[in-house]
Amino acid sequence: MRTVRLEKIIETVEKLAIESCYIAKKEMTEKIDNALKIETSDLGKHVLEKLLENAQIAEKEWIPYCQDTGVAIIFVELGEEVIFDSPGFIDALNEGVRRGYKKGYLRKSIVNDPLRRENTGDNTPAIVHIKLVKGDRLRIKFCARGSGSENMSKVKMLKPAEGWEGIKSFVLETVKEAGPNPCPPIIIGLGIGGNLEKVPLLAKNALYRGIGSEHRETFYTEKEKELLEEINNLGIGPQGMGGRVTALEVHIEEAPCHIGSLPVAVVIECHAHRYREVEL
Amino acid sequence: MIHIKMPLTEETILRLKAGDMVELSGTVYSARDATHKKFFDALENHEAMPFDIEGQVIYYMGPTPSPPGKIIGAAGPTTSSRMDSYTPRLLELGLKGMIGKGKRSMEVRESIVKNKAVYFVAIGGAGALAAKRIRKSQLIAYPELGPEALYKLEMDRFPLIVANDSSGNDIFELARKELNR
The missing domain is CATH 3.30.360 (Dihydrodipicolinate Reductase; domain 2)
Structure with missing residues (x-):
């Protein structure tokens, strides 16, 4: 003991x-910096530049x-x-x-x-x-x-027959409806399986899996990539100003579920991604 | 980049177009969910609003507490759509502009056109950047609401983007059209 x-x-x-709340994760600022290189819209680029400036001010001048x-x-x-x-x-x-x-x-x-x-x-x-x-x-x-991104997150009980295509259209519909509200560029935590109370926890666990990390199984890694591409094809862009960069990453976590259920939860996370962990 | 000063003249408002990058200087008032509810309680009871709303701009924002020696804490925008049900009435009373983040309802957009007003978005989540462009902050009313209290703010070249202009254009729709072209 x-x-x-x-x-x-x-x-x-x-x-x-x-x-x-004060220090942006380096992995996030690096992601935004890379996003700036692929963003095509002028307003989108302007927003990403301001986000990097914001992270610098926050840490240097000690403002959340x-x-x-x-x-x-x-x-x-x-x-x-x-x-x-x-x-x-x-x-x-x-x-x-x-x-x-x-x-x-x-x-x-x-x-x-x-x-x-x-x-x-x-x-x-x-x-x-x-x-x-x-x-x-x-x-x-x-x-x-924050409430901006939490309010845009959703849970839905799909039919098993809807499968991956059903999950995908639910995610795309949720991100589209959220538009600029959750402060894109966003990260998606996607929970699949479990039951009604477990699935949002899967999604939140996925969200905090670590920027740059991949699912342990290729089967899901490919799905993460596929969804990321389709989300970015929506053209919402940084702060909804249009452009290539709507989401930075998609993280999936799955769990066994009932023969009659296909629970899905989409947790949208803003670019601030306030998160720290420690082992005592 | 367009520089504008408060109070907003009709000429300025008519000139602003959705998608314009703007820097705004001068006085605006901060108010979010609970503050709006208080405004409406006052109107309901035929009491005066705690400030003269005519010609003013409201910033949907609830800051972090100011540490000693600082003017304000982080001060970025909150989601505007939560204020949609209140906005048309305030525009009828003479409000000329709003600052927030995200889309507005069709009813608000129509009221913006009808009342020759403008809706700006600030950069969502960029609270530290916003704090640097606020020169003064004064508590006006409702201290019991904590971060939702009504503050009078003095902005200095505060970075904004015009989202809904007085001719009915919407930046989020324009962005989508641009993509489909």
Whole structure:
């Protein structure tokens, strides 16, 4: 067994929250820089240039990359051999969010109730997903998701007969309908299989798989490439201004499902892609 | 690049065309979802709006908190379509422009033409860049709304693109036509 101090958890989440909102991931700025070389529309190029300038200003002058510092989503991979020095693991994750959003001057965007809508004032509660894994490792993945892209994401229960073609047209329709709203250039997390509550989690896991990574199976790698090309043929372009670059990557994660179901979830991620992970 | 100054004159508005890259200087007001709801509550109760809307521009934006010594935090646009149901009435009251991101409803687009107004988009997600072009920020009303409070902002060459002009053109439609050509 391995003991982890809850104070360490708090400090870690605080640090990840601040870092993810201020410093653009290098993999993302490199992607945007490459996109600038293939973009053909003038307004599209103008937007991509401004995004690179924004990333520089954010890091150099210490201003959050985007004002929507989002809802805090924390994915935890918790080893079965890990124990904590005191009770209150979820409270510790929330305390980390509270401190990070306060010390980092990040926007508090959470309301206490979906209809009565009073701001909680500290961006808690975070949305936490815990997965038990073998061994004594503890991995914390922190994601800040704005509402612009979250609101454009969708889940649909397809018929098995609709297959890959059905999935593809659902993705294309979702991206087309979203248009400029989710702040393209976007990344697509596509979940296929599982069931109604599992499929969006597959899509989110896929989203945070790592920029530049490929699916472990060629069968799906080819599908990721095919979809990326078709999305970019829609011509939405950076911020919907038209052009070749609408999406930078498509990531798929699949899971077994019922003989009568084909669940699909499309999670659209904006260019800010606030995400950090660490193993404690 | 076209430089424009607040207040917007009719001549300026008529000259702006969808797709124009613009830099705007002068006063605009920040307001998003809850702020608009407050405006409408005031109108409903026959109370005065907290600012004179005639000839003004509203920026759909809720900033991150300003650290000590800074004017404002990150200050990029939010999705405009969430304000679509409120906008035509505000245009009827004399609002001349909006800044946000994304498409507007057909009803808003028609109201923009009817009231000779303009809708600009700022670069979505570029909050740090936007912060650098704001020279002053003053709380006007609704501090209880936190990031959704009404602020008076002084813009300095704030980068925008005209999305819907007063003759009914729409940049997102134009972009699509351009692609199909």
